[in-house]
Amino acid sequence: MLTTTLPTWAQETAFKKHYLNQTEVGIMLGRVKADPYAQQGGSGQEIIQNRTNLTLQMLNGIQYSSRLGVGIITGIDWYNSALINPIGAGLRYDLAGKKTTRLYASADAGYGFTWFHDDAEGYDTKGGLMLNPGLGLRIGKPEGAAFTLAFSYKHQEATVEKPPLWDQSSRTEDRNYNRFLVRLGVAF
């Protein structure tokens, strides 16, 4: 135990910038409240449904200081009716904790594209702004690989052009996905 912890203490003074990778897989949890008959004029009764979707994300960058890591994030989010691949900038900053278990803050922002989304005929889905701040735990030696467990909030915008119904001349949906994310990952 001692042999493993002591050298890490010693390394704090001699920090060297190095490549940083964090690869995460997780779920995006959300709810939605809507009137199922809104399309037909509304029934006045809203129903609430759960939304659970899969997310993958990878950050590639540099560990800039012993606390700060920055990089480019790329990901892919399987929303129920949109497949969005966000690309943006990511930031990891250690807030507190012992060297082997640290609490860090993350801030990711970028644009969600729909490159891999296949639209139904007549529909046109476009992505939009993505914001993803959160907190995480990093368990592992600072200079080696570590496991991460992250909790974050993700805001993703999208718009969908839809074919007009019979009495309409245009129809557009503005989507704001607001999700609570739980992700597990590895970082090195």
Place this chain on the structure above:
Amino acid sequence: METMLRTAGILLIALSVWSCNDNCTETRVRRNMTPVTISLLEVRKDLRTEAPRALEHPGKIYVRDKYLFINEVAEGLHIIDNSDPANPRSVAFVKIPGNGDMAVRGNILYADSYSDLVALDITDPKNPKEVSRVEEVFRSGQFDGGTWNYNPSIRAINAQKVTFVTETIQTNCEDNPTPNWGWGWNSVFAMADASFFRSANTSSAAPTSGGGGGDGQGGSMARFALYDKYLYTVGQNELNLFDVSTPTKPAFFSTVQLGWGIETIFPYKDKLFIGSTTGMHIYDNSNPAKPERLSIFQHGRACDPVVVHDDVAYVTIRTGTFCGGTQNQLDLVDIRDLNRPQLIKSYQMQNPHGLGIDFPTLYLCEGEHGLKVFDAKDPFNVDSHLLSHFQKMDAYDVIPLGKTLMMIGKDGLYQFDASDSKNLRQLSKIPVGSPAI
């Protein structure tokens, strides 16, 4: 350290509770229909010539020699002197209540005015004169999605005035991409039952005619066509024939039942090609007084004008208001055997409306996606021979006139120099809203 952890913990809880709800709204522009009743006396009294005015809501177009006629949906006709396509000049506006279609033979212009067919003498285009009228022949029609019906008991038109309203609804963020079947079908059936609609804004002017000297030319969306000594007009369910052997005295001749959903008519040689919401009907017109059905080329339900060159028919299918359907495509159909038309190939398009063929050049209107020009020499490779694509204009229907090309869209009337089909050059535009000079 402990404070930090505590703060972090609180933050985390706040995060997880804070509004993790998907929030989606759908904004749509909807037609709002207000019922109005217009007496036939009023309709007939209101036909008059006025000073030229700006295009507001252009519908179909029709060309006759150096004159160009642009329909103002449900209101009348703009008459344009087009002797110089680079500099078209507005001559007059003829107010014709309930007008959607027109055709010209010699100096006589035929136009619909709700239930009536009107013949106007346009010898002096500045001052067209009504010469005759076939009263109460059309039963129903449609403008802009608003329908009208002839009410014989009070001799009036029950119409719907259309205004557009924007509304926003909350959605569940995943409205199934199952299109409007429920709605579309019901509404179309409802309309079919009520024997609705004739000329929509989904339609523009009338095709090249075979016989009869001095006929004008319309687009692929036309519902009026001249052939031999007859004027053909298609309604929602039927084909009406008017005898125009005396051009100034059109006479109602007969009606041919077609089945519902009829949209456009295109006479080619001695055949009639009729576009409907369910397919293309081919009629033998060797006896112009009595067209006979040869076959129907069926496809999914959608709007679809048709144009023909030799043995190939070009049919567009599009989704959109009142058309239903989920396809946007161009079909090439082999019509060597008119009794048994056969699909050559389907091409995916964006939102095809009217089209025109000046073989081998095919002009295709893509609605808000603009105008596409194809070389259609090889029927199996039309899509790989896109000559040009004009974007940033709305394209609804075209009339190829050999050296020039006329195109109408929601934003105005465009004219192109088409002498080199590979290199179309815009000559002029009469924009919507600003008065034509």
